[in-house]
Amino acid sequence: MDHLPAELLSGYRNFMGGRYATETTRYRELARKGQQPQTMVIACCDSRAAPETIFDAGPGELFVVRNVANLVPPYEPDDRHHSTSAALEFAVQSLKVKNIVVLGHGRCGGIRAALDPSAEPLSPGDFIGKWMSLVSPAAETVTGNKMMTVGERQTSLERISIRYSIANLRTFPCVKILEGKGRLSLHGAWFDISTGELWIMNRETGDFERPEID
Known part of the structure; x- marks a missing residue:
């Protein structure tokens, strides 16, 4: 056995x-x-950036969905399979979470793939390539900026993709309605694996800022 x-x-x-x-x-x-978690976290599959560890969460405290590069697709009510959308629907409609956090991180492999248009697909299906096409417009813009270093382009797209995902969250009617009523809050955060720093997205400006921690 x-x-x-x-x-x-x-x-x-x-x-x-x-x-x-x-x-x-x-x-x-x-x-x-x-379970009755108050917060849903949409995070990356990366083994170095586990939300339960980063936020020191106990059992039942976080409802977590993880995918490559912590992306949220736009609302598409068709007959295809939508794993992240299904988890979102369950968290908002059934569990009635009060917060949704899109948690990105540094040195993300999915983001690196999006920034390398010459990269060969890992399989005939090119599942990662198709998934990362969600941020293709931003990736093309960032890649075209030759004044930035490779590391700067990587960090920029990691953070831009968080804003993309939050914008896509608002295409879901249930999210938009509940946020409008003040019953649901959307947040963005970025975790630096190397230093352990957590950066929080300012919901008014979109800038990422370090929170004050006593």
Whole structure:
């Protein structure tokens, strides 16, 4: 019989003897009553930028959906499969979250791929290329700016894509209506893997700023 990787089993043992042991009541309450998170986080698949770790969240506190480059597609009610849109619909309509945070991060592989038009597809389906085409207009503009360094172009598109995703969130009727009523807040944030810094998007100007942390 195949087994899980040893490091996963070891981590599970640590979890059962550590966090689960100290929060057993909380887990059992969540199992009995269901989840009621106040915040949804749309984050990247990158293993270095886990929202639960960055925000030190406990069980049941965050509803997280992760995809390549933390993108939100525009509202498209067709017969295709829309994973991120489905998660958004569930969070807003069923869980009734009060906040949605689009969390980007530095050194994002998806953003790097969007900035390299000469990159060869990883598969015949080119799923990453098609997905990253959501930010193609911005990628083309940033790539064309030769006054910026490679690193500056990368960081710029990582942050611009967050603004793109927030704009796309507002194309969903349920999001636009609830935000208009003051029952839902949209936020953007960018995490620097190298330094651990968190930058918050100013909702009025779109600028990314460091929050004051005591």
